Amino acid sequence: MLAIIGGSGWSDAGLFEQTSQREINTDYGCCSAPLQFGHMQAAQRRSEALCYLPRHGGGHRIPPHKINYRANVDALAQAGVRSVIALNAVGVCHTRWQPGELVLPDQVIDYSWGREHTFADELEDFSSHIDFTQPLLSEWREPLILAAKRTATVLHDGGTYA
Structure with a gap:
């Protein structure tokens, strides 16, 4: 689901x-x-x-x-x-992106602090490293891009969510 x-x-x-x-x-x-x-x-x-x-x-x-x-x-x-x-x-750092336009990010920088941010708090919970080179699921990129095109929505493919 x-x-x-x-x-x-x-x-x-x-x-x-x-x-x-x-x-x-x-x-x-x-x-x-x-x-x-x-x-x-x-x-x-x-x-x-x-x-x-x-x-x-x-x-x-x-x-x-x-x-x-x-x-x-x-x-x-x-x-x-x-x-x-x-x-x-969110706010943006690029003036080429205008209010009302959508950005489909392909990277993430996690600046969060002051709260729990992992499911593996204990060493015995740790089972493996997680590959974060492509943090956003690629199977949804193409359907979202096509949906934006069908509705004439301005969508920028690529960016970093920080």
Whole structure:
């Protein structure tokens, strides 16, 4: 199953038809909100079933530095999610990218600090190194690029999310 993690902009867009929701307990605490299950509303047809998680909780009440990312990821995994598309509204460093345009990043720099950021806190939990050379799943790149072209959405392919 695919999940979308989004903020208030996506929640307010009216693109998602919720059919159910589920609270999931995790070993990492509470996730941002109950997981919402339903379908994307498209012009011609409904999407396959998907899961939506409002990153900042209901009512946009959790600031970015307080989001329990480990609980969110664990809850999604427990719900059977295998792929995640995360939507983020962020500032940019390039003047060639304009407000309202989309960027499909291909790299990540993690500047987070002051919170737990790994699932392997204990040495006995450590089983292997994780390859981070291509941190974003390539199987979703082409469908997202094609969808942007079909809707005449300006999409920049490549960039670094930091």
